[in-house]
Amino acid sequence: MTRDLSADTRLLGVIGDPVGHSLSPAMHNAALEATGLDYVYVAFHVVPDLLVAAIQGMRALRLCGLNVTVPHKQAVIGLLDEVTEEARSIGAVNTIQQVDGTLRGHNTDGYGVLQALRQEGGLERLPGCVALLGAGGAARAILHALLQQQEVERVVLLNRTVARAEALAAALDHRNAVTVARLDAGSTAMIRPAGLLINATSVGMYPHADQSPLTDGRGLHDRMVVMDTVYNPSLTMLMQQARCAGARAVNGMGMLAYQGARSFQIWTGTWPPVDVMLQAVRSRLTAVHDRSNA
Numbered sequence: 354m355t356r357d358l359s360a361d362t363r364l365l366g367v368i369g370d371p372v373g374h375s376l377s378p379a380m381h382n383a384a385l386e387a388t389g390l391d392y393v394y395v396a397f398h399v400v401p402d403l404l405v406a407a408i409q410g411m412r413a414l415r416l417c418g419l420n421v422t423v424p425h426k427q428a429v430i431g432l433l434d435e436v437t438e439e440a441r442s443i444g445a446v447n448t449i450q451q452v453d454g455t456l457r458g459h460n461t462d463g464y465g466v467l468q469a470l471r472q473e474g475g476l477e478r479l480p481g482c483v484a485l486l487g488a489g490g491a492a493r494a495i496l497h498a499l500l501q502q503q504e505v506e507r508v509v510l511l512n513r514t515v516a517r518a519e520a521l522a523a524a525l526d527h528r529n530a531v532t533v534a535r536l537d538a539g540s541t542a543m544i545r546p547a548g549l550l551i552n553a554t555s556v557g558m559y560p561h562a563d564q565s566p567l568t569d570g571r572g573l574h575d576r577m578v579v580m581d582t583v584y585n586p587s588l589t590m591l592m593q594q595a596r597c598a599g600a601r602a603v604n605g606m607g608m609l610a611y612q613g614a615r616s617f618q619i620w621t622g623t624w625p626p627v628d629v630m631l632q633a634v635r636s637r638l639t640a641v642h643d644r645s646n647a
């Protein structure tokens with residue numbers, strides 16, 4: 354890949370700690386290449402003690418936009434000039450846009466999950482009952498997005514540490530739609546009524562590909578869509594359990610690509626080719642596996 358960078362080239366990037374594993378540079382540069390837009394996207398390893406300096410640097414260098422990843426998504430909020438209502442109620446920013454010296458924080462994760470459910474899960478409308486596993490940062494953005502959908506009447510929120518799920522529900526559930534329970538071998542009855550199950554825990558992620566957040570596939574059924582936010586491996590143990598039960602199962606690549614696509618649009622004003630972004634993510638993951646198996 355050779356691109357003509359010049360004094361006019363605008364800079365995009367991601368800040369995180371660690372950031373070396375991020376797929377965002379590959380994904381965004383592939384879309385920039387395909388659209389011919391004059392931007393370049395790089396990764397910055399920013400330790401927490403230097404977050405304030407990094408955001409000052411963004412202003413000084415007039416960077417066009419940044420993605421924000423772990424552990425800075427919450428802390429960065431207080432350093433920005435404006436934050437969208439959505440990002441404020443989620444309590445996390447994953448995208449910063451700089452316009453005329455003003456830094457505006459967005460959160461595109463909720464958009465990413467809803468769009469992936471539509472495009473890949475085949476769900477134009479969400480079912481009335483959704484089971485959500487997890488209570489960390491990913492679960493927070495997803496729960497917020499689910500509760501915005503009027504057709505979702507009930508969310509069953511399951512987590513290993515119940516207190517964390519209770520705290521999450523207390524923060525976001527303003528319409529009494531969330532039921533909290535422990536994620537364990539007894540979760541089957543809680544899961545069965547759901548038409549959609551989303552795994553927002555990190556269980557099953559490489560290198561623990563033999564693990565699933567559900568002890569076995571009981572509770573999964575053929576009228577259910579299962580989305581795993583894990584995308585490495587691309588076919589997780591949970592997805593295998595889901596397919597055995599006849600359910601439609603998708604991994605987290607769609608969510609990753611659509612949240613990225615929305616950020617791209619915020620920065621450039623152009624909707625990117627999402628298939629190109631997905632392909633870049635797949636090739637990068639394959640290359641990483643090939644290297645670690647060599």
Ligand code: ATR
Nearest residue numbers: 487488489490491492512513514517553554555556
């Ligand atoms: P993220 O920001 O990616 O969501 P996180 O905040 O570390 O990451 O949250 C990880 C989620 O995976 C949590 O819901 C966590 O459960 P706890 O709140 O009980 O820690 C869940 N998780 C991680 N490892 C797990 C395991 N072995 N079994 C069950 N849940 C697990």
